[in-house]
Amino acid sequence: MPHDHHDHLSPSGHPYRADQDAPLTYWQTMEIAMRELLVEKGVTTHEEITAQIEAMDRRSPADGAQVVARAWCDPAFKAELLRDARQSVIDMGFELGPMNLIVVENTADVHNVIVCTLCSCYPRNLLGLPPDWYKQRAYRARVVKEPRKVLSEFGLNLPDDVQVRVHDSTADMRYIVLPERPANTEHLSQSELETLITRDSMIGVARAKAP
């Protein structure tokens, strides 16, 4: 009975989040001290820090979807994207910072999926924050060993004649998958196509949505 424990659940049935009454941890204290020093010495300002947090929060899979939809519509762009993804995406106006990017293309014969077994490397500048499952040991350990089983648990069952390529982001590259363009989308505009391109389809645990 999910609604029985009134002491721990809000009227909507969600657990209350505990207030942060504990003392600051070592690293919280360190972060505050460092931030205040940088502001005091004129290296940065509170406004700059807030603006940067807002810029980071604005990143989302919709950014990656713009790149993918353009690649579906523009063969010359797609060829250049597969050759030099970083420059192609920068040329579209995205801020990648120092992030190196490789785009891997799904076809009728090949399905790509991305992981970082060592930690949680993810193309944040293009997709925003990674989902929690991407950072968990279960996904990281299993997708390199039994990718087809993991994909089937996401609802993606691949035929045996489709080759699965797992990409482990072990060093300086970040990856996105260029999913296959769904069938019966010839009549859709580039911006309509963008709505079919999900975060999961760019990690490679799903296909792009059908229209």
Add this chain to the structure above:
Amino acid sequence: MPDTVKVRAMFPPGHIRTPYYLRGKIGTVERALGPFGNPEVQAYRQTGVKRDLYRVRFTMAEIWGDEAENPGDTLDAEIFAHWLEKID
């Protein structure tokens, strides 16, 4: 013909980006990525020298042997040159 390489089966302490499950495994160079800072020294605030980084492709059969889910599926990982030895 892409180069065939073997990941060195070394087990040094420290901050190592070569995944344990690929050490001693044989793959082919998918592409050369160019020189990058070496995380093994950067983790200790040393600049060090840049090392060439490669994307190496392994078959699941090579990595997992008889336990492979589908032997012909592949895994690509980025491996620094000093972890690779070229084999014929």
